[in-house]
Amino acid sequence: MTQRHAEKPAEPTDLQAVPLGRASDEDLMRRTQQGDKQAYSLLFERYSASVLSYLYRMLGNVEDVESIGQEVFLRAFRFAATYRYPQKLSTWLFTITRNLAINNARRRKRSPVRNLTELNIDGAEHSGDPYAVAAESTDSLEKREEIARVLRALDDLPHDQKEVIMLGVFQDLSYAQMEEITGTKAVTLRSRMFHGLKKLGRIVGASELPVTEKQRRS
């Protein structure tokens, strides 16, 4: 997710002759609307990791991440015409991602059969373990344990609190963007963020360490 705009996006204008790599996400999407596949592949490069990681963090299984991830980027291309410049592209894309994830959860409840196919997602086996992630962040054993504990506890948060942390902290989306994506008012999102982090804070302060000796040695 590069090319962030600190300021309000400009009014629609004709596309400027900017090298594709330096074009903003929103301009790349406008080029995509005109059928520029190269522009879309750049957008895919910029967003694939954040969309797939969001799905993995929210859904927790890689098979769903693969199928829904494909669907997200396929639909974003097929329905590019529904994107309205200068809306922030990340907001539009994460609205699609979230809706498809919710639809998937609904379908799973009706038919909880998984299609096991060859996986085309990288990184899950390396970074899924909280202790391994913590070990890369700090040399302090104590801090590693605290980080691992907080990351583990994320999965136990109520869905709405977890979602706002995933979108706001992990995806760096603003409250205004989250409001647009989830349809929930910013003041509620703030409250969810606050209470979610408060729960995680209590876990930081808890005395027991749910980290196994095996994970510690690794």
Next chain:
Amino acid sequence: MAQAIEENDPMMEMLTDALRAGPGSPQWHDAVAKVRADHPDADEFQLLLTARQHLESGKQYRAVRAGAGFSRKLFGQIEADLVRGSNLPVATVVAVLAGIVLVGLVIGIGFWLLPAGGPAKGQIEDLDRLLFVSPVMSVNIETPDAADPRWQHAGPLRLIWRDGLRPAPTGGATKDFVGGAIVSSVGLGGDQPVSFEVSIRQNRPSADLIAQVFVTDRPDFSQDLAVSSHELVWMIHDGNARVVLPGGRVDGKALKIEPGRQPITVRIAVNNTFATIDAGEKRLFAGPHGLSHEARYFGVRFLRRGNERNDAVSIQSIRVMKP
């Protein structure tokens, strides 16, 4: 938290902005300074900030990326889409058009001969496949603007905005139900697919309070119940959710909704002929909605009787979305 802060407290806003922006941001520095100055002994504030710092350190948690096969598969499909969409020889176009006409005829004949289930299933699947991503209108529950011309009040039961939308505290017992509704004042064309999404929290079941989410094609509301003469309704009464079709027929069985702090989202998706109704990710209805093709209006309604307090059910958000 040693010193509890309210959800609309400026401190809360400052802290949550800092917590979202993360360590190193100006908001973070401001909030840390403020916490240290105002709450020197508040360990839990410190824990809150520490939890956020740990999340920052753990951003790689479950971080995955697309493998080569993922990208190949995706762009293979996109390529196939593009090829299908262009470079079609004239003969192919003619053949496809002729095919479409033939298929149309067959479908038309089939529609008359087959029972309603066949074509309906396909149309409902089409509705399910739609992604409603563009907000058309919403109600700001937390900071409602009474002058918002897009929404209007109907019925004698006064509604208030306190921790969501709810009936005003009772002014005296009533034997019969009285109703109050918030309805969109602008109708949306019946030919376009729309999703009406309402987030509802049921703190406790109540036999004396009914909350309803509805779509109507006749915005002519009764004086006592604020009910229109032709509407598709999702309702919760005494902990049970039901669907009522235009004409008053209750569809299917009731679905038990457990009370709790977490709101559930009620979603009524309609196109020109069909509707789906889901609540808390469970489907209650899918089929012909019976509404006309006239403009449609969207609303929520409370019906209350007796001395019922106003804490049983509240509405947390309301929005209308289009694809």
